[in-house]
Structure formats: C-alpha cells, structure tokens
Amino acid sequence: MSAIRKIQSKSKELSAFQLIVIFYLSALVISTLILKIPIALRPNAELSFIDAMFTAASAVSVTGLSVISIKDTFNNFGIFLLCLILQLGGLGVMSLSTFLWVMIGKKVGLKERQLIMIDQNQSNLAGLVQLAKRIFVIFISIEIIGGIILGLSFLNDYDSGYTAFKHGFFAAISAATNAGFDITGESLIPFKNDYFVQAIVMLLIVFGAIGFPVLVEVYEFIVTYRTKRKFHFTLFTKLTTSTFVIITLLGAIVIYLLDSQHFFVDKSWYDSVFYSLFHSVTSKSAGLATTDINEFTPSNQLFMAILMFIGGSPSSASGGIRTTTFAIVILAIIFYALGKGSIKIFKRELRQEDVLKSFIVMSTGAFLCLISILILSITEQGTVIEVIFEVSSAFGTNGLSLGLTPNLSPFGKILIIILMFIGRVGIVTCLLMLRGKGSREKIHYPKEKVIIG
Amino acid sequence: MSAIRKIQSKSKELSAFQLIVIFYLSALVISTLILKIPIALRPNAELSFIDAMFTAASAVSVTGLSVISIKDTFNNFGIFLLCLILQLGGLGVMSLSTFLWVMIGKKVGLKERQLIMIDQNQSNLAGLVQLAKRIFVIFISIEIIGGIILGLSFLNDYDSGYTAFKHGFFAAISAATNAGFDITGESLIPFKNDYFVQAIVMLLIVFGAIGFPVLVEVYEFIVTYRTKRKFHFTLFTKLTTSTFVIITLLGAIVIYLLDSQHFFVDKSWYDSVFYSLFHSVTSKSAGLATTDINEFTPSNQLFMAILMFIGGSPSSASGGIRTTTFAIVILAIIFYALGKGSIKIFKRELRQEDVLKSFIVMSTGAFLCLISILILSITEQGTVIEVIFEVSSAFGTNGLSLGLTPNLSPFGKILIIILMFIGRVGIVTCLLMLRGKGSREKIHYPKEKVIIG
Ligand SMILES: [K+]
Ligand SMILES: [K+]
Incomplete structure (x- = not known):
C-alpha cells in the first residue's frame, strides 16, 4: 500500500495506473484506425467501425474473439498489420515502447520505468529497461523459431512454400502471443490429427502464458548455471510455475472426466490425451x-469457462484473474x-496484503x-451457457466461443470490448486507476467486530 | 483468531466447532428416524430411507427442497412432527437445547454457552442464556400470531375451520423458520392474487431471515425507549439490516428488469410489484x-441463484454465505x-480479520x-441452469427448484444433503471444524512479495 503511495506521490499529475489505462486506450484507438485502412482489406470485404474496433480490441488484448472472418476480410497486408498489433498486445504496450525508446537513444526516465514496472507487475525499479529488452529478445526469438518449425511442417499441407510459411508464422505468433486468431477459418481443427503441430503450438502457448518474469528467470538461471554460481528462483516464479503446471494437468483430467461418456467415448487414448491436454492449455x-467446443457437454463448457476466468x-x-491469484x-x-x-510456502511467507489483494481481484472479477x-x-439471443462462455472468454482474453460472437448486438460488442480490455489491463490496475493522489487518512473510528457467514 | 484459540484451549477434547457439527448431525439422524415412524405416514404412502434422510436434512436445515410430496406422504401427525423439526432447524439446535436445559433447571455450563455463542455467532459470553430465552419467546410468539392471522384469512379458502388453521399455522411456521415447505402441493401459488396473505408471509419470512440479534436488539430498543435511556444499536445490526433492505429492494428491481419483456409483460403494476418483491424476499x-420459477427467463433464474447463494x-x-459477508x-x-x-462505516472501522474472513467465506462457498x-x-439428467439453481438453493437452504429435486439420483440426493447441511451450519464453522487444538506456530519464514492479478 505504502509503495503505491510513494509512486503516486512522486507522479506528477496522473497516477501510473491511470497512465497505463490511457496508453492501452491509445493503442486501441490507433489499432482501430490501422485496421480501417482500405488497402488492408480484401477487394469486396467490408469492415464497419464497430467491427474494426472489436477486432482491434481483440487484437490489442490478444483475445482472439472475432465478429468477422479474419481470412475473408483482410488481405496479406492486413494480416501483417494484425500481427504487429498482436505484438503490441502480447508484449505489453509498455515494454515494447520502452524498448523502442531505448533503441532510438531516448533516456528512459523514472516515470516511464514506473509504467513498465506496473505493466509487468514488477515491484523492483532496478534493471527494468534491461528486463524489457530481454523480454523482447526472448519473445521475438521464440516466435521466429516457432514460425520456422510450423512453416516447415505445413509444407505438406499447403501447395506453396509461401502459403505454408505465412500460415506457420501466423500460427506461431497467434500461439506465442496467446492471441488465438486464425487464418484457416476454423482454428486448428484442420490439424486435429497432427500431434507434432499441436505439441509445438502448446509449447508456444505455454511460453506466452507462463509469464515473462519466469522466462527471464529461467534465462538467467541458464546463464548463471554456466558460471557455476548459485541461482535463486523467486517465490513468484516457484508459485506461478507450480500453479500453472497443476492447473494445466488437473484441467486436462477434469476435461476428460466431464466428457468421458460423450466426446471421448469413441476416441483412442492418444487422441484423448491430446484433446484434453490441448483444451486445458488453450483454456488458460x-x-x-482442435475441435468445435460445442461438441463438449455443457458441464465441460462451464468448466472451461472457469479455466478461462482464472487465465x-x-x-x-x-x-x-491470473493463476497466482x-x-x-x-x-x-x-x-x-x-x-x-500466515501462508507458508516454499520456505517463504506470503504478505497479508497480497492475500487480501488476491481475494479482491477474484471477487471483483x-x-x-x-x-x-x-x-x-x-x-443477446443466446443460451445462458453460451453467454457465460462468451463473458469468461472475453475477461480471460481467451477467444474460445460457442458461436455467440458473430451474432452479438452492437451493445453486446461494446460490453465484450470492455471485458477484453479489463481482462488484459488487469483488475488491480483498473481498480487502482480509480484512486486519487493518495491523501493520508486523518479520521479513525473504533474498530467493532461483526458476525461473518 | 486469538479469541478462537482461547475457546479452543479451554475446550476439553473437541473444539466447539466440532461439537456444533456433531450436534447438527445428531439432529439429522434423530429427525430421519422420527420421520420413518410408520404412524406418521398416510395409509398407502412409502418413504425410503434416503428420502426420509433427505426430508430430515431439508427440515433440520430449513431448506424445503423435497424429493417427495409432503401432503401425499405424511398424515397430520407426520406434519406435526415435521413442524417440530423445523423449529429445531429454525431456532438453531443450540439455542433450543439451552432453553430446554434452563427450563428443566439444569445449570448451563461455560462449554454449553460457548456452543450457543458460536451457533448464534455471538462473540460475548455474557447474557447468552438470556439471549436464547428471548429468541425463543420472540420467535414462538411471531409464529403463533402469524398462524392465527393466516388461519383467519384462510377461512374463506378452506371448507372447515380446522383445515384453515392447520394450513395457516403450517404456512406461518414454514415462513417464519424460512423452511419453505408446503402442504398445498404447489407452494403459495394458490394465493398468487391474495396480497394480504403474501404481505403477512413476507413479513414472517423477514422475521426469520433478518437475524436473531437484530430482533433482540429491536426488542431491547423498544424496552429501553420506554425508560427514556439512550440505546445504541451495534455495528452488526446496522450493517446487516441496511444490507438486507438494499439487497431485497435491488433484488426486486433486477428481477423485474430481467423479465420485463417476458413474465411481467402481461401483469398489472401491482401484480408486478408483488411478484418481484415476493420473489426477491423468498430468494434470500x-x-x-407465488409462481412456477420456470416461468421466469433463464437470466432471472441465474440471478435468483445468486440471491440464494448470498442468503x-x-x-x-x-x-x-449471508448478507453481511x-x-x-x-x-x-x-x-x-x-x-x-480500512473500511469505515457507521462511524466504526471493520477489523481486518473480519474482512479476510468474509472473503474466505465467499470464495469457499x-x-x-x-x-x-x-x-x-x-x-443428473438436468440442464446446466437447473443444476446451478438446485445447488444454490441447497447451499442457501432456500428450497426453490426448477424441478430437478424429485428426479435426483441417490448420489445427487446425498450431495444436496451435504450442501444443505453446510449451508445451514455455515462455512466458517465447517472450516474451523477442521482445525486442531490450536498449537502455536513456531516456524517463521521471511515474507516475500508476489505479483497478483
Ligand atoms: K487469446
Ligand atoms: K428455505
């Protein structure tokens, strides 16, 4: 609490949280205008303003929900622009712009560093520019390697090398940024029996979803390991990684169990493993x-909605709300x-304020x-389960849908845009944005006990 | 935390929370056996063991969900027994047994008083026996007055005075204990146009749902008022009463809005007011x-499920989880x-541990x-919304249903019994029951910050 106060009191006019939100809003506006460029569209395609904004919001928040068909609306240039916007969302507007500032020689000031600190949720100012650079380099490398591998693997599926690599790079970017857009028109369903492609895509998704600090710490661990010094992983990395692994494996098991008498009844064991693991990973x-989600039972759809809500x-x-929460x-x-x-884990204690924050984030979400x-x-004209699924998907910036998205009313589109935005920016930033300049509280009252539950 | 420790360390072998759970379990077993008495059943009626247990659990927890038809299964004697069990549930096993102990001259020891303290969630040991007596007197008086008024009002509806008063008293007890059982076979639907009956029933429901401490404080306020001394309501009473009123009114408005184009489209304004207010009150x-809940839209059913979850x-x-939570x-x-x-309200501050407890109760629920x-x-063979509604109804010890109850599988019945039980005993008691005898923690680790949300 006091750390935030310090930051706020140093900040000139707007709080850092307010600036973050303004930056993301600007990214949304600019992306909307970019997608409206006529030369980005296919000859007879049309894109209304609200649909352009929806696509931009979906791309900036790397959600992947779409009210239009990407492949029928955008030409190659449009898809290239979309990929750039995905990077903006995937890497975080802040870390990307910091990297650009550093590249063009501009000195990064304290205020800007506070911004990336919050955007990447880092509580230590030191080495943030360094961090942003590393994130950028690691991430882009992963995308390029993923694109090459998938492109090579697609050579058998498409008639030209150009198309194969176009699809390969788009799929790699879509997976690594966790965007989930597709240019196949039917997600990864064409590759439902291609386990190699699925494995690579899952790996790329995990790279994007496991958290930048984890990637950076693993990178530092490898570097340190060669120098034979001892490296300590932070509590955050241990907690987030173990949670990620547990939720993913448990998720896959529950997805299988909930549909063992339906969807999985005629599937082989390796088909079942891949379907349940893939949809657990993708629900994050x-x-x-790799299949139409409507083929799962409603209880499974509800379970996947919970996984999407967790993120x-x-x-x-x-x-x-994020796995750690x-x-x-x-x-x-x-x-x-x-x-x-107190909560003791990995020989550390969690701070009481972090526990309260977790409850606040989950409840508000x-x-x-x-x-x-x-x-x-x-x-909207949809069943309750379709609506529940769509809302969870938007808040979890997930992009899976039971089919409601293209039929959304204009009002529904706006609400989903807001949810995608809040989901990407995060509950904490959205809540703290509401805070003023942090004046000290002067009035205190006696504490009184009340009856709970 | 320390108060609980103190109680626990004084308790001889079992913690008070464990005793509460054991007492409720005993009440469940005894009630099951009582309902299985053959002379309580109608001539050709049958009642399996699981159905007797379900009815007993539903009665002890004053839920009102029923796998059988009460009026077709039990004769007058059986209905009388059911009313006794409802009192057991409605008044709380603890306060009732304290009253009986006092009546038969048994001195109430510290340990017994700790039990009522926790059962009624009172944190002050003083005057607890007095409190239990008051609750009992106030409550029984309310039921008798309600029974007479409803009985008189039913004289036009039933052909004999006996039947009218039988229905009147059962409805009064069912409303005041918040049990929600019916012997009409269709809840209060026969009185959907009798606004006087609905008003009385709503009043009785509020008496049962607003909390015993509030009733006692209002009673003390009236007594003190005549002596012209100043009376201070506790923070708890202020908070719980204002929350109760706000949720009830907001609930009625939302219920109306969610169905304004469907259920309410052909209803007059006073019909709409009564239908929405009654179903907001009853959802607590x-x-x-006063109508089949299936006539509402699924979104309204989902909203009522949320109201039931809050309780x-x-x-x-x-x-x-209770309104205060x-x-x-x-x-x-x-x-x-x-x-x-800190949270400041009514010129008082809430304690940090009460805030954390609230979040824990809501999340666990x-x-x-x-x-x-x-x-x-x-x-079970039910739609997702039917299942959601049934689970909320059981956990909120509510008793409304979209029709799933009579079709529950044996396994489903057991799970619903557990939910009704936890809903009535309360999340806090259930969680604290798991605690041991409260040994001091000796190991401490350094605190480390993690990233949330
Ligand atoms: K996504
Ligand atoms: K009830």
Missing part, C-alpha cells in the same frame, strides 16, 4: 482449438481452516463477469 | 413461491479501489457450489 488464455500467469500474454486464494482458505496465522452475464442474457 | 432463504443475515434461519466484500473492494487502509455443479451436471 490462447483460445485456439494464465500474471505478467504474461494472458488475461483473467487463484492459487493464493486456495492456499489462504486451506491455511485458514488449519488455523495458521467474479462480480464483473456475473453482471455482464446477466446483462448479455437480456440483450 | 425462504423458498416459498439471509447471519444468526438467522437462513443459509448461504457479501456486503463486507463489496465494501472492501470499494475501499480498496479508493485507496483507504463459490468453490463448493462450482464443484457441486460440475459433479451434478454429470450425474
């Missing part, structure tokens, strides 16, 4: 799919039931989604 | 209805967004319901 944030790691290309809430409940005063579900179930 | 905990006031005849969570989010260090929904959507 990516939104690519991926903090400081990653994913949305939702969910893990801390679960840990807090368990430790409370056991009567422990849940209220936001519930209210949106109620509103959309009046304004 | 009572579970009586009524703590220390009342209702279940769910919900209010504190909302306040915590607002004060966090505003950057305030949500997880419990979500997991139950996923499980039941595999084991």
